[in-house]
Amino acid sequence: MARFVRLVTRATEMEGSTRSVGLLRLCWGLILWARWADELLPFRRIEFGHWALSVCFFVGTTGMVVGLFSRLSSLIAGLTTMAMVFVVGHKMGVEPWTHHHTTFLAVVTLALAFTPCGRSFSVDRWMALRRAERQGNAWPLERGNVWAIRLVGLQLSAIYFWGAVDKTRWAYLGGDRLEQPLMYLYLGSDYPGAWFHWAAIGMAFTTVALEYCLAVGLWFQRVQKPLMVYGLLFHAGLYYFLPVTVFSIASMVAYLAYLCPQQVHDFVDRMVGAAPAREE
């Protein structure tokens, strides 16, 4: 028991650069807008409940994008989107809000509220610098306990794993459940031939194997980079060929959660031409 407690406690301590969570927060706010902003404009439905959601959503997501009161903004946006998915979507029957990508967006938004996501790439950061300069202090470091970024990675890994579990059945691995959407979207009622069946089986096995590998492998630095390349190609392919909307870009952005925060920090330094600040 003591070992378990120690393990859990250790998992909640991850002092590091806040640039990863800052980038995630900024991008996630934009992705939330891409998915929901139009639907939540006040004139779309003249109802009090809709307006309440609209105000909460835009206040929260605007704060996320510009980085103003970032954690609070993420909390507001997270709770709002969770309510949209689990209450409005599932309980009140707004089916398009119950899809996997909307659930993914809501969970990650809430997880960001547990990170110091305002310490980088934000108005919060700019204000902190101004405050330090006024007081004659050194600039605050872009560092904090970023443990909750692991929740973002955990969510994407859960999607890969449970998605692969769902596909580990004969209807999918036998090719049928891949042939159907491809015919529905591209080929119509004309079955192209036996080769199509074998191609579908190949794609099915590849997809399931890749999803299991991504679910686990992205946590290990040794295989992380090649797996990320495969994952990015996989999501780009899904986006191009199937109507997955923002799911692909959200998954790609969530890859930030697996990267070492210091590496992301150094990468940004290199990109802007600053010398990387090394840890002593």
Next chain:
Amino acid sequence: MRMNDESPRPARGTAIRAVTLLLFGGWIAFSPAYRQVFDGRSTWFPRWVMFHGFGRDVCDVRFFEGAGTTLTPLDRFEVLGRERSWSTSKSLVRMGDPVAVDRVTRKICKALGAEADVRVYARCGSRGEWKVKRRPKSNACPSVRNPSPRPWEK
């Protein structure tokens, strides 16, 4: 201006973070099992079954000319004099269910005339494997009743 080098503050709220990790993290990682493995119904637990039902409104359809001993493939576009186009003949390009298959079959029968012998093989999409809905065992065209007013005179 230089970055300061002060050491990080001692961790606070460890217990709250640990509880958050266990509850939120546990829900993220394990709750899909409730619906996907144990067939639970509560929608408070997510399930990750992407494209479970998408794209199943399509049938793989093959038409044949049944007169004679062998089945000869029939091109529905050629028989009906329509171009193979998603924009102008969508309902002919993609038949979504057995009703749509029967509708196209009737059109083909009509185009081929009263003596037509059209066989249809159709299997349609589902949440699982293809389901065979039509087999080419018999003529799919409506049988011609009393083709002659006095058949015994033949």
